[in-house]
Amino acid sequence: xxxxxxxxxxxxxxxxxxxVDARHDVTVTSRSRGPIDAAVAAGAIxxxxxxxxxxxxxxxxxxxxxxxxxxxxxxxAMPALGAGKIVVDASTIDPDVERAQHERVTAxxxxxxxxxxxxxxxxxxxxxxxxMVGGDAGVLAAARPALEPFAGTIVHVxxxxxxxxxxxxxxxLYAAQMLATAEATTMAAKAGVDLRKLHQVITHSTGDCNAxxxxxxxxxxxxxxxxxxxxxxxx
Amino acid sequence: MTDLxxxxxxxxxxxxxRADAPLFTSGIVRQLLSAASGAVYGRDDFSSLxxxxxxxxxV
Numbered sequence: 001x002x003x004x005x006x007x008x009x010x011x012x013x014x015x016x017x018x019x020v021d022a023r024h025d026v027t028v029t030s031r032s033r034g035p036i037d038a039a040v041a042a043g044a045i046x047x048x049x050x051x052x053x054x055x056x057x058x059x060x061x062x063x064x065x066x067x068x069x070x071x072x073x074x075x076x077a078m079p080a081l082g083a084g085k086i087v088v089d090a091s092t093i094d095p096d097v098e099r100a101q102h103e104r105v106t107a108x109x110x111x112x113x114x115x116x117x118x119x120x121x122x123x124x125x126x127x128x129x130x131x132m133v134g135g136d137a138g139v140l141a142a143a144r145p146a147l148e149p150f151a152g153t154i155v156h157v158x159x160x161x162x163x164x165x166x167x168x169x170x171x172x173l174y175a176a177q178m179l180a181t182a183e184a185t186t187m188a189a190k191a192g193v194d195l196r197k198l199h200q201v202i203t204h205s206t207g208d209c210n211a212x213x214x215x216x217x218x219x220x221x222x223x224x225x226x227x228x229x230x231x232x233x234x235x
Numbered sequence: 236m237t238d239l240x241x242x243x244x245x246x247x248x249x250x251x252x253r254a255d256a257p258l259f260t261s262g263i264v265r266q267l268l269s270a271a272s273g274a275v276y277g278r279d280d281f282s283s284l285x286x287x288x289x290x291x292x293x294v
Contacts, residue, residue: 066242092243095250168247175244176260178281179267182288189294211281 002027003146004057006050006073007091008035011117012063014124015090015150017042022149027056050076059086059146063117067093074101083109086143090131092116092171095164102135102160111139114160115147116167128152132170134163177211240280241268 001024005016008030019026020043027047028039040046047053054060054077062073070091077087087105089098089112098114105112113135123129130153133140140156147154157163184207188198202212244265251258264284271283274290 065239092239092246094246096253164246165250168243168250171240171243172247172258172261175240175264178240178284179260179264179288182285185285186289186292186294189289190292214281 001025001059001145002057004028004047004053004060005039005044005063006030006053006060006077007063007069008039009063009065010121011090011124013038014121014127015061015063015129016044018127018149019146020044022145024146024149027053029053051078051080053077054080054085054087057085059088059143061088061090061115061146063090065091067097069093070101071097074105078108081105081108081110085110086113086139086146087111088113088115088143088147090115090117092164092167095161095168098134098164099161111136111142112160113139113143114163115154116163118167118170119152123152124150131155132157132163132166134158134160174211177209180207181209181211238268238272238280241265241272244268 003019003024003026005012005019005026005028008016008028012030013035016026016028016039026039026044028036028044029047029050030036036046045056047056050073060077062070064070064073070089070093074087081087087110089101102112102114113133115131115133117123117129117131119129127150129151131147131151133154133156137156140154144154157166184202185195185198188195199212202208244261247261248258248265251261267284267287268280271287274287
């Protein structure tokens with residue numbers, strides 16, 4: 001499949017590499033030169049401008065930081081949009097802005113999905129990202145070959161905007177876990193409890209959660225303890 | 236993790252306000268991330284949040 005990738009950041013570059021490894025013809029662009037060169041070294045094609053990337057592709061994936069970035073990308077891509085193409089926005093932006101992009105892109109004849117991600121840079125490197133997809137099920141079925149190379153779990157959540165609601169739910173859950181982890185470690189540290197023992201108990205108790213596991217020892221828990229080699233990376 | 240968590244919490248809080256969905260912890264975490272950023276604890280949200288809470292606890 002001819003796949004375009006716009007936005008080769010910490011997530012986008014490894015995702016684009018997985019697409020190349022999956023033997024898609026991958027055309028890319030990004031804000032800075034370095035990631036484009038890295039993607040080209042991995043086998044992608046430098047597409048130049050946003051509309052050229054879309055023109056060269058059947059499915060174009062967008063992965064940029066914020067609402068205004070997505071709007072700017074789609075503004076630039078407009079001349080190339082039309083029937084026979086799919087655009088997938090993997091960014092995390094304002095749900096209402098995303099719904100508006102669904103509308104204006106589908107009005108051109110191009111089909112559209114939102115697919116915000118979870119799994120962090122580790123998930124992107126390992127190709128195990130979770131995609132929470134909003135849009136039409138048929139469009140997801142058509143775009144799947146361009147998503148599976150970097151995804152471990154793909155869930156069709158519902159219509160436009162719904163993928164973003166679920167993403168924001170995940171972020172609020174993880175934020176609450178981060179805070180509770182910080183509170184628990186502070187209380188334990190003040191009481192002179194060995195934080196490694198605390199970690200050992202909590203990971204086998206009802207307080208267990210992703211934040212506890214991904215923050216283990218290298219960060220909140222034991223900042224003075226030498227980092228372990230496995231399982232220490234946050235998502 | 237970078238300061239993408241602060242950005243995502245702003246989105247969650249903004250949307251929750253429009254949806255009338257109560258969010259308590261997100262608001263607190265967002266303010267603590269601002270405090271961490273002000274204290275120049277670096278771009279790692281998780282460890283900078285931990286540093287702020289530990290400092291508040293006098294650890």
